[in-house]
Amino acid sequence: DAKTTQPTSMDCAEGRAANLPCNHSTISGNEYVYWYRQIHSQGPQYIIHGLKNNETNEMASLIITEDRKSSTLILPHATLRDTAVYYCIVRVETREWGMRFGAGTRLTVKP
Amino acid sequence: DTEVTQTPKHLVMGMTNKKSLKCEQHMGHRAMYWYKQKAKKPPELMFVYSYEKLSINESVPSRFSPECPNSSLLNLHLHALQPEDSALYLCASSQVLVRGFGEQFFGPGTRLTVL
Numbered sequence: 001d002a003k004t005t006q007p008t009s010m011d012c013a014e015g016r017a018a019n020l021p022c023n024h025s026t027i028s029g030n031e032y033v034y035w036y037r038q039i040h041s042q043g044p045q046y047i048i049h050g051l052k053n054n055e056t057n058e059m060a061s062l063i064i065t066e067d068r069k070s071s072t073l074i075l076p077h078a079t080l081r082d083t084a085v086y087y088c089i090v091r092v093e094t095r096e097w098g099m100r101f102g103a104g105t106r107l108t109v110k111p
Numbered sequence: 112d113t114e115v116t117q118t119p120k121h122l123v124m125g126m127t128n129k130k131s132l133k134c135e136q137h138m139g140h141r142a143m144y145w146y147k148q149k150a151k152k153p154p155e156l157m158f159v160y161s162y163e164k165l166s167i168n169e170s171v172p173s174r175f176s177p178e179c180p181n182s183s184l185l186n187l188h189l190h191a192l193q194p195e196d197s198a199l200y201l202c203a204s205s206q207v208l209v210r211g212f213g214e215q216f217f218g219p220g221t222r223l224t225v226l
Contacts, residue, residue: 034214038154041222043115043201043217044203044215046215046217049214093210096142096159096166096212097156098144098159098167098203098215099156101155102153104153
């Protein structure tokens with residue numbers, strides 16, 4: 001699976017959009033981009049995933065660049081409860097290899 | 112039912128004890144996983160079960176023994192653990208789809224302390 005690079009930490013003001021970047025320059029054509037988050041002392045929570053098209057669900061939007069070498073997770077109106085570590089993971093779905101978590105980005109939403 | 116449950120929530124054990132962690136899901140998922148997470152680190156994969164058969168063991172020491180008695184249940188048997196095995200143990204499950212393995216749903220974890 002391709003390696004990902006994320007900023008160590010980010011801050012966001014409550015009510016504003018949080019844009020979390022992820023670099024995956026070695027991604028291959030059959031690898032999906034997944035985003036999870038982990039709120040302190042809880043299990044990771046699935047947010048969204050995509051292959052090459054932009055995706056949106058009730059939690060977030062995922063924007064993948066045309067060359068697929070980077071992506072951005074957007075939380076449109078961040079709340080204090082969105083404070084968490086956000087993990088960007090690239091994986092091939094046909095392999096039962098589980099999720100390979102990197103260090104992630106610690107997002108702090110401030111009042 | 113759309114959740115993965117894990118019991119117990121907390122476990123304290125001595126190095127000579129034998130204990131088991133339990134994970135259950137009723138979403139019809141046929142892939143189940145154990146992860147270990149040390150403080151301030153990301154989760155690390157330990158084992159993968161697919162259709163109740165062990166498919167991946169990430170070189171985990173034999174003092175950790177997984178078991179998948181049926182498609183809804185996953186156990187992790189612990190014996191002769193070391194203090195450095197203290198961690199949050201996470202269970203997850205996923206669908207097995209035509210395209211492959213879907214997104215994983217995680218339980219809340221069991222926080223294990225080895226004295």
